Amino acid sequence: MANEKDANVEFSSYEIDAVGEILNISMGAAATAVSELLNAKVWITTPQVSVVKAADLNYDRLEPAICVKIVYVSGISGQNMMVLKQDDVQLILNQLMGNPLVVSPDFEFEMNISAVSEVMNQMMGASATALSDLLGISVDISTPTPYLIEQTNFCQLAELDPEQTIVAVTFNLSVDGVMNSEFMSVMSVDLAKSLSGKMIEKFN
Numbered sequence: 734m735a736n737e738k739d740a741n742v743e744f745s746s747y748e749i750d751a752v753g754e755i756l757n758i759s760m761g762a763a764a765t766a767v768s769e770l771l772n773a774k775v776w777i778t779t780p781q782v783s784v785v786k787a788a789d790l791n792y793d794r795l796e797p798a799i800c801v802k803i804v805y806v807s808g809i810s811g812q813n814m815m816v817l818k819q820d821d822v823q824l825i826l827n828q829l830m831g832n833p834l835v836v837s838p839d840f841e842f843e844m845n846i847s848a849v850s851e852v853m854n855q856m857m858g859a860s861a862t863a864l865s866d867l868l869g870i871s872v873d874i875s876t877p878t879p880y881l882i883e884q885t886n887f888c889q890l891a892e893l894d895p896e897q898t899i900v901a902v903t904f905n906l907s908v909d910g911v912m913n914s915e916f917m918s919v920m921s922v923d924l925a926k927s928l929s930g931k932m933i934e935k936f937n
Contacts, residue, residue, distance in 0.1 A: 744784055744926075751929035753782045755867065756902045756918060762863035763856040767908070770855055771828045774909035780902045784922075787888050788895035792816050792917055798882045799842065800890060801853045808865065808872035809931075811924030814891045815853065816917040819881070822849060824912050834911055846879055853877035868931045891919065900925040 744752075757780050768775040785791075792798055799822050801815040820836045826848050827834050842849070854877055864872045880890055888895050902918045 744922075744929075747933065748926065748929040749782050749784070751932045752900060752925050753780050753902065755864070755928050755932055756780050756782075756904075758867055759860040759863045760904060760918070763860040764906075766855045766859035767825070767852070770852065771825065771908065771911070773828065773911060776907045778905040780904050780918075783901045783903070784898060785901060786895065787891070787893040787897045787899050790887065790899065790901055790919065792887075794915065795917065796882075799849070799879055800882050800887065801849070801857075801877045801879045802890070803853070803857045803877050804875040805861075805924075806873050806875050808861075808868075808870045809924065809927055811921055811927070812891070813857070813924070814887075814919040815857075815877075816882070816919060818914055818916075821906070821912055821914045821916070822852075825852060825908070828908070828911050842879075842881055849879045850877055853879065864928075868928075869935060870931070893921070898922050 760777055760780070764775040764777045795816055795818050797819045798816050799819050801817070803813040803815065805811055805813070819842065822842075823836055823840050824834055826832075826845055829848070829852065857874055857877055861872045861874045882890070887893075893899060900920050900922060902920075903915060904918075905913075905915045907913045
């Protein structure tokens with residue numbers, strides 16, 4: 734459900750539903766890609782859409798967090814910021830590499846950035862393909878870039894004014910035998926409106 738007070742200022746309920754459906758389909762494709770990569774069943778729940786000021790974005794449940802920046806380079810314009818728990822990313826990499834499924838405080842993300850990038854590239858590449866199929870346009874992304882949020886300010890990282898209104902879409906994420914958690918997709922109002930507009934136009 735969206736925050737109704739903020740949503741009414743920026744979005745109609747129809748647009749919010751469209752954003753939720755688009756992310757549900759595209760992240761469903763991303764989950765399938767991860768499932769194949771990890772050789773484990775992956776589930777995501779129906780997304781929860783919130784429309785808030787960037788300064789009010791709450792990802793406390795994901796801290797310590799890692800942020801992955803995805804820039805759309807064709808088809809649509811803008812960027813998607815994926816916010817995930819550092820522990821979850823570590824577990825996914827352990828599963829990928831056949832290591833014990835334990836969280837180590839000594840884990841060095843800087844030493845594993847390329848692996849994180851590759852997992853996210855597989856996920857978001859599948860997501861972009863699903864977007865292309867859904868919207869009937871060719872959507873391409875840049876190579877995803879991961880960052881530790883504790884080392885930088887999220888608004889600066891996302892190039893957002895703290896007073897700017899953004900759209901945050903939260904999913905529960907389960908990987909069979911590995912984890913049961915959640916993650917967040919954050920985008921500008923302009924990108925969310927562009928996506929919802931293209932979907933509404935196509936299906937009306």
